Amino acid sequence: MFKFELLKTAKDSKARLGKITTNHGEIETPIFMPVGTRATVKTMTPDELKEIGSQIILSNTYHLFLRPGTEIIEKAGGLHKFMNWDKPILTDSGGFQVFSLSDNRKITEEGVHFRSHIDGSKMFISPEKSIDIQNILGSDIIMAFDECAPYPASHEYIDDSMRRTLRWAKRCKEHHKNIDNQTLFGIIQGGMYKDLREISAREMVDMDFKGYSIGGLSVGEPLDLMNDILDFTTDFMPENKPRYLMGVGSPDYLFEAVERGIDMADCVLPTRIARNGTVLTHKGRIAIKNAVYKEDFSRLDEDCDCYTCKNFSKAYIRHLFNVDEILGMRLATIHNLYFLLQTMKNIRDSIKGDYFLEYKNDFYKKFGYK
Ligand SMILES: CNc1nc2cc3nc(NC)[nH]c3cc2c(=O)[nH]1
Numbered sequence: 001m002f003k004f005e006l007l008k009t010a011k012d013s014k015a016r017l018g019k020i021t022t023n024h025g026e027i028e029t030p031i032f033m034p035v036g037t038r039a040t041v042k043t044m045t046p047d048e049l050k051e052i053g054s055q056i057i058l059s060n061t062y063h064l065f066l067r068p069g070t071e072i073i074e075k076a077g078g079l080h081k082f083m084n085w086d087k088p089i090l091t092d093s094g095g096f097q098v099f100s101l102s103d104n105r106k107i108t109e110e111g112v113h114f115r116s117h118i119d120g121s122k123m124f125i126s127p128e129k130s131i132d133i134q135n136i137l138g139s140d141i142i143m144a145f146d147e148c149a150p151y152p153a154s155h156e157y158i159d160d161s162m163r164r165t166l167r168w169a170k171r172c173k174e175h176h177k178n179i180d181n182q183t184l185f186g187i188i189q190g191g192m193y194k195d196l197r198e199i200s201a202r203e204m205v206d207m208d209f210k211g212y213s214i215g216g217l218s219v220g221e222p223l224d225l226m227n228d229i230l231d232f233t234t235d236f237m238p239e240n241k242p243r244y245l246m247g248v249g250s251p252d253y254l255f256e257a258v259e260r261g262i263d264m265a266d267c268v269l270p271t272r273i274a275r276n277g278t279v280l281t282h283k284g285r286i287a288i289k290n291a292v293y294k295e296d297f298s299r300l301d302e303d304c305d306c307y308t309c310k311n312f313s314k315a316y317i318r319h320l321f322n323v324d325e326i327l328g329m330r331l332a333t334i335h336n337l338y339f340l341l342q343t344m345k346n347i348r349d350s351i352k353g354d355y356f357l358e359y360k361n362d363f364y365k366k367f368g369y370k
Pocket residue numbers: 092093094095096143146147148149187214215216217218219246247248
């Protein structure tokens with residue numbers, strides 16, 4: 001089953017509070033979704049993910065299709081069983097990775113021919129193939145197969161790409177129509193061109209998906225350009241369906257997205273930067289390997305009550321990174337994810353209590369944003 005309830009919209013912004021109900025449980029929105037690319041949120045166990053408040057995680061169709069392959073996951077009884085995660089899972093459709101990871105790919109009307117980034121073998125993914133893979137994975141929310149166009153790109157390129165993505169979306173919808181235990185989201189493209197964003201949004205909404213993501217953003221464009229396109233596009237999206245911004249992100253990007261009406265977001269940022277010792281704190285980011293923390297026995301963030309902050313000091317975590325101990329990456333990941341998930345919970349509370357913009361400004365001042 002799939003249900004989205006819009007619980008409240010802010011008076012002084014497009015921020016909204018919602019709840020998604022799926023077969024694997026409820027998701028309070030706005031929500032940040034940790035990314036578990038290859039059936040694991042790197043260095044975290046499912047229990048630790050629950051402990052820090054993860055309500056839903058993401059996994060990648062492209063990666064799982066290549067390794068371990070759909071056969072093994074099918075024999076395991078699907079991705080939830082395979083990775084022992086019994087809450088909601090959203091899988092992307094493989095589009096983004098095919099374009100960002102594999103080389104000498106060829107886009108045709110039928111689908112995308114590419115070489116595996118692992119062993120160079122010839123592969124092909126079509127909209128129908130992407131739906132079939134996601135169906136075997138058994139994720140609760142699946143994404144239409146699209147092209148995430150590069151940035152910058154000409155109006156002509158984006159126009160052609162966006163219209164092909166619309167035709168692919170129709171094929172996904174057609175191919176998925178009688179699968180009721182999975183929910184298919186459409187992806188709005190159109191690059192940084194408002195006329196193309198409007199066409200994509202209107203045509204996708206006409207196809208009546210259960211939810212919509214905004215693709216083709218967070219691809220290297222400046223934040224204010226992303227915000228402008230985002231603000232424009234959400235106005236064409238139905239109020240009563242979830243809006244998911246792909247590939248976002250850092251705290252400021254998340255605040256800006258929520259302010260413009262986004263309900264869901266995902267990004268590898270918090271887990272990726274954690275593994276090289278960059279830690280999110282209320283005073284901005286810190287590089288824990290820095291010698292300045294050698295004898296700093298305070299917690300990573302005095303306002304954080306995560307497992308890492310309750311039990312370990314900066315000096316200890318710096319030591320772990322300095323001697324390449326795996327525990328360092330784990331403790332930094334636990335903290336970064338908790339920091340983002342807690343910030344999203346505070347954002348939900350601020351929308352509930354009608355002080356979202358005040359909370360955002362207060363957070364920006366402390367974090368050191370503009
Ligand atoms: C699955 N399709 C799909 N994924 C995406 C993932 C992204 N991740 C980022 N920044 C890290 N931008 C994205 C855009 C898309 C997009 O346009 N389409």
